[in-house]
Amino acid sequence: EPEVTQTPSHQVTQMGQEVILRCVPISNHLYFYWYRQILGQKVEFLVSFYNNEISEKSEIFDDQFSVERPDGSNFTLKIRSTKLEDSAMYFCASSEATWGQGGSYGYTFGSGTRLTVV
């Protein structure tokens, strides 16, 4: 079964450092997402990406966050200057389609990157 692959599985970084979280979405999916889940809390939307640009972003996704699809397979989330409150599980997800289009648009999630900021 096709998978969304995320690396690394766990990253520890010092406050103020930059981190890049990597994802390889399912190859025929067109829509890509980043979500995060602080321990014990709900899954929160960060950003959606389609056709090489951000399609929607949340209030959490401020100027310290950026996303890129540098080649045909990778999808990255960069946090420029990490804060303690950025500690969370970060999930990448992809979908075949989105609302209003044909095809399935439930998400397939990657296994996540646990980011710990110290």
Added chain:
Amino acid sequence: QKEVEQNSGPLSVPEGAIASLNCTYSDRVSQSFFWYRQYSGKSPELIMSIYSNGDKEDGRFTAQLNKASQYVSLLIRDSQPSDSATYLCAVTGGGFKTIFGAGTRLFVKA
């Protein structure tokens, strides 16, 4: 603020029983509704989607949608200990993002 509300639980049912999970949402323009299962420390896994009013069955799972009442439910028949997890209700409106509820913890007793 668009919200998806779920009872946090835990909901405890005996093995073989029917588990009933409920969800309400605030945004009337919401069009697509999903149930995800999340085991502790793992990522969410899609188990059901529903787009039209009524019931949709898939194996032991039945999703029910009532757009007038802004209510979605998930029934799990013949519950198994392996069904013990947190069940996330998720809603997509006219945009690109899906909003998740905080989840209901289900515990199936053997």
